[in-house]
Amino acid sequence: MQEENRQTLRWLMLGVVGVVALVGAGVTWQALHRPSAPVSGMQAWASLGGPIQLTSARGDFRLAEVSMGEAAPPDATPVVALYFGYTQCPDVCPMTLAALRQVLTELPASAAARVVPVLVSLDPERDTPARLATYAGHFGPRFIGVTGSDTELAEIARRYGVSHRRVDAPDSALGYTVDHGAALYLVSAQGRIYDRIPFTPGAAGIRAGLTRVLSETAP
Incomplete structure (x- = not known):
């Protein structure tokens, strides 16, 4: 028993x-x-974001002055696809930017024109404005590459919650790499964070997040 x-x-x-x-x-x-809610509506992210003023090959870059494509409706507002990385990044940077390019080709022209893709380089020692322009241009004519001083970048990265650090690589021809957060930020021209899309291989995450934000901010 x-x-x-x-x-x-x-x-x-x-x-x-x-x-x-x-x-x-x-x-x-x-x-x-x-479905993820806009980051701006989350308490933990309420204080993040804000204005960005850096340097590009076209001169001073100001987030508040970004220009949409010609196909954007006249009463539309821009959505900035903001990515923090660097041109020597071996994997996540080109994968993310290529996925963003793919999504932009799939969107209706009027919607895609509202998106302003911006790469903020966290490697100002190597990434000159001219080099950034060439690198960003590989992904499309509307992709913008910007950078600034170490102090400027550290302050912006702090406000956007982006971790990054230089890692010496003496056995590599590069000399060093930059470890950095791999999320893609969707923000307004005023620096309000609509969404923060974590890195995943492929375009599905970017497609879902960007489609949602474009719909919620449509005129």
């Missing part, structure tokens, strides 16, 4: 573990697939 009770108890414990696992999997799936 005691052995039978022990066997029943073991089966009950296994059942409880199974239910907990299923519930946990459901919570995880919902967390991964839940």
Whole structure:
């Protein structure tokens, strides 16, 4: 009888573990697939963002003065796709910018024209405005590359919650790399953060976030 009770108890414990696992999997799936709210509406991000003034090959760059494409409706507002990286980045930077380029080609012309793609280089030692213009141009004529002094970049990165650090690589021809956050920010011309899209391979995340923000900010 005691052995039978022990066997029943073991089966009950296994059942409880199974239910907990299923519930946990459901919570995880919902967390991964839940539509993300605009970052500006989240308490943790309420103080982030703000104006940006840096340097590009075209001269001074001001976030507040970005220009949309010719196909944008006259009463439309721009959505700046802001990415922090550098031209020597071996993987996530070109992958993110290529995914953004793909999404822009898929959008209706009037919607794509509202998007202003901007790469902020965190490597001002190597990324001159001219080099940034060449690099950004590989992804499309409307892609803008900007940079500034270490002090300016550190202050902007802090306001946008972007972590970055230089990592010496003496055995590499590059000499050093830059570790940095890989999220893509969708912001207004005033620096209000609409969304922060974490890096994932492929264009699905950018497509979903950009489509949603463009819809919510449509005239």
